[in-house]
Amino acid sequence: MRTLTLIAALVLTAGPALAGPVTLRANPVDEDGRVTLGDIFEGTGAASGVVVASRAGPSVVFEAGQLQALAARSGLQWSNPQNLRRVVVRNAALAPGAVVPAAASAARPAAPAGATMSVLTYARNLAAGDVVQPEDVVWTDVQAHLAAGGGPSDAEQVIGLSARRALRAGAVVGARDLAAPQVIARNDTVEVAFVAGGVTLTVTGRAMRNAAVGEPVTITNLTSGRQIEAVATGPGQAVAGPQAQVARANAAQYALR
Incomplete structure (x- = not known):
């Protein structure tokens, strides 16, 4: 035992x-x-x-x-x-580097009457300003004529964006529905990092305008009063100097972190 x-x-x-x-x-x-x-x-x-x-x-x-x-x-x-x-x-x-058959890369032919297609739709009601989360969108089969032209082909394209207006559950996701959420508001206190040669210098300033991730924002140094041209990287955070161009080019990457 x-x-x-x-x-x-x-x-x-x-x-x-x-x-x-x-x-x-x-x-x-x-x-x-x-x-x-x-x-x-x-x-x-x-x-x-x-x-x-x-x-x-x-x-x-x-x-x-x-x-x-x-x-x-x-x-x-x-x-x-x-x-x-x-x-x-x-x-x-x-995925990047995958070999796509020629037939699959051709333009999509017009859908016959009564045909359905899979599109991205909202899984719940969203209020203006709500940030889209992974569970907020779902792939749904709808009548082809209801599919919005130029709609997102990947859920990743809309996750992290904010609703421009109230959106109802079941509606097809459209490019005009969403915008990059603002992470810095005018007059916010912002930490600005200047990165060069492996050295990082940080100063505190005040934002002169609203900005979303990857957007340029002018910051007034609270100590010297000088204005710094920076790029927003997150709430109350921005970068200046060479790293600013990198942040602007990789805005989506910053937003996902």
Whole structure:
């Protein structure tokens, strides 16, 4: 009896002991719409085939905390060393470098009467100013004539943007519905970082205008009164100098962190 008790205790404690760290893949993709831990992480071992989501459109977006919890359920540990806010898993056929058949790259032919097509729609009502979260949009089949021309082809394109006006659940997502959310408002106190040659200098100033991530913003130095041309990178944060051009060119990357 004592031996059985010891064996049971070892079994119950084996899970956490065997839990190991995993690394996020550089470009997570799936091939069949079933997103597994192995599609997302390297080093998943026996948990590689665990399905954590179904992809209905070109991509599926996870919150970083959500991914950590999903990994932990299978005894895996992801520390998120890059402090990412979200992780996007794409259709392997549409990932950068994928070979797309000529027929698939051709212009989409006109849909016949009564045909349906998959489009991105709002999963809930959004008020003006609400920021779109991964769970706020869903792929839905609608009558082809209801699909908005020029609508987003990837959920990643709209997540993190804010609603220009009130939007109702079930409505097709349109490019004019959304805008980059403002992270700096006029007269806000802003920390401006100047990065050059591996050295970072930080000054505090006051914003002269509103700005979204990646937009230029003029900051007045509170100490000297001089104006600094910077680029917004987050709430109350901006960069100046050579790094400003990098921030402006990679606005979406900053917004996802």
